Amino acid sequence: MADLEEEVLARIERQRKLKARFRDEHITMAHGAGGKTTHTLVEGLFASAFGNEALDEMGDAARLEVDGAMLSFSTDGHVVKPLTFPGGCIGELAVHGTINDVAVSGAKPSFLSAAFVIEEGLDADILREQVAAMADAASRAGVPIVTGDTKVVERGKCDGMYIVTAGIGLRDPRVNLSSKSIKPGDQILCSGTIADHGTAIMLARGELELEADVESDTASVWELVHALITSAGSDLRVMRDPTRGGVATVLNEFAQDANVGMTVDEEAVPVNSVVRGACEILGIDPMYVANEGKVVAVVGPDSADAALAALKATPGGERAAIIGNVQEEPEGMVLVRTGFGGTRIMDMLIGDPLPRIC
């Protein structure tokens, strides 16, 4: 029995080490879901065609040097449906999404661009509302929107509006983040409750026969990131904002990049009880549900407690927790220790249970 399990693990591992190839004949919703299928598309098509050092790092932001300035540069498209939902809207998401990608690369977000694709016939008040929400989110985060573009497509060629933002940030010299720097013994931190955003969207779509008060967590994570950098310094290995694909997918990417094993203690992961209930009804594991204002970080053992304390002292980080740790084995895999004392493999997201979540 143990031999069989080992054989299965070894086979999974060999498969994973093969270079991703994009062989699909058609684009499916899963290619945009942020899980395994997206990964194959990005690695097998985009990275192989555009191949360059900055892109090969495969983080959420590229780290660049321009005229001596150490920059981070990122972009994020937003196609969330509906356009507004409890706790936020597409405009807010478009500002926070890119700010957060820049922030988790270890950079203070400085400037944003915004490009709109708008459907002909859209009520202009809807556009006014989203622009106001963007302006407000940008102003609260202290990151001005300095350039933009507007395209309009015919009725039925878009769904109200899509917003693509890009952002530039200035990298903090105290950290040099890379998932490859993760080592056995490191601790895994999560800055707060998971699955709030994805669950809020599900409920807003009325796809569940359930009325519950769940709000998206859409927010800038820069203050949380800053707290982690300041408290852990060079012990901060890597950060990521667990959006599409959730915490499970981020941890799988980390484990594969660093060729280490990870164990998550399910009971240590903060989840709001309403969110947990909604996920149970839908049969979705909250570990795979998108977040829009959280950070997952891997920190060296000597700085983990200080980093946790710093997160807890930062607004939005009150429910931060150490949710797991890093071991040598099984290489490239993430295990979950359940409440019942058992252990199971937690793979990347496969398929797309929640399309157009962001």
Place this chain on the structure above:
Amino acid sequence: MADLEEEVLARIERQRKLKARFRDEHITMAHGAGGKTTHTLVEGLFASAFGNEALDEMGDAARLEVDGAMLSFSTDGHVVKPLTFPGGCIGELAVHGTINDVAVSGAKPSFLSAAFVIEEGLDADILREQVAAMADAASRAGVPIVTGDTKVVERGKCDGMYIVTAGIGLRDPRVNLSSKSIKPGDQILCSGTIADHGTAIMLARGELELEADVESDTASVWELVHALITSAGSDLRVMRDPTRGGVATVLNEFAQDANVGMTVDEEAVPVNSVVRGACEILGIDPMYVANEGKVVAVVGPDSADAALAALKATPGGERAAIIGNVQEEPEGMVLVRTGFGGTRIMDMLIGDPLPRIC
């Protein structure tokens, strides 16, 4: 008669000086056409909501300083239909579009991002083809694509694919471009034939009962821009790539910003004869048709000949010409001297004769 004309001109002028207000109830194709309606949307909604110094300059790119580096930052969405056309495709356009916005701000393009919105069910070979075209265009221009994002929307919620790029460039210290620096006596240069791109798209859509060999001019303009900077130095007042809205709209923006009059000599404007013929059949003035590889520049009188010679010596600039000049009056307006010796007002583009041109 002369009094009446003056009265009309004065009234138009007063109207133009009023701050643009976005009062429309619905979004129309014209809001994305790059002419007067887009101008009102951008100035009346986006600029007033996002208001900051960099955005207020209202160029195609924002000029920023990050950690001592003098940067340009721009974004451009692409929704062109069809996805491929004689002379180019959406992927190539997406690379050149942003490179050119950065270049005409006086900056050497350094890095690009690319965000895709893809329609579920798209033939993966179409995506492969566009990605290869992007990679090729980026490599020819020496500007790597370093970061990206992919979203997929359901069938019918997009038209194949939309691509939004953003770009960072390093500003050339030899120039400090601003449309406000234009002075009476300055010369207006155009780097080559106009209206090729828009006409190629029209023909590719089969909207004309006309078979003609017209190719899009999609190309990076960085080499042309570099030739202008090197030859004219601080006499180079401002540049723009005349995409949506064409040369007419760009010159109107310049004239309004600088509060000067401009006269264009219609016979001096280079237009391919096939393009001229197609525009005549469709009843569209080539001055309003989009270009994707041209530069319009305003240069002080002492450097105009040198700038023209430099353009002509640069690949892609062989047909460059001085197409007009700047006077004190009529303030904020552009006049065209026709082949018959008459003069008429050339306003900004109104409406959208050619939707989804880029």
